[in-house]
Amino acid sequence: MCKILSYVSSSLDDSDLQRLGRGDLPRDVVNIAYRFGMGATGAAVECLAKIATHPGSSKSNPLAKALVKLAKTFCSHLVKMKDVTDDFQNEE
Numbered sequence: 625m626c627k628i629l630s631y632v633s634s635s636l637d638d639s640d641l642q643r644l645g646r647g648d649l650p651r652d653v654v655n656i657a658y659r660f661g662m663g664a665t666g667a668a669v670e671c672l673a674k675i676a677t678h679p680g681s682s683k684s685n686p687l688a689k690a691l692v693k694l695a696k697t698f699c700s701h702l703v704k705m706k707d708v709t710d711d712f713q714n715e716e
Contacts, residue, residue, distance in 0.1 A: 626653060626667035633674040641681050650690035657694060669694065 657668040676688035
């Protein structure tokens with residue numbers, strides 16, 4: 625589903641974007657990102673990114689908000705991992 629939405633995102637108009645944002649799509653795509661493997665996560669993030677940044681999409685679109693919230697969660701997780709491992713240190 626996410627890959628299909630990514631492919632057709634450039635064909636969506638303002639009313640399509642509003643309809644997608646009002647439904648369960650933002651929550652469903654975020655749930656896909658959390659619950660399934662890497663392939664599904666990549667597709668879900670790509671879907672959110674393409675629709676949220678669509679030229680006809682408003683900044684207050686629920687899809688854009690879902691994308692930002694998901695990005696913040698990923699960043700928070702990376703910071704926690706950084707604190708546990710030394711993988712992010714500069715090695716010379």
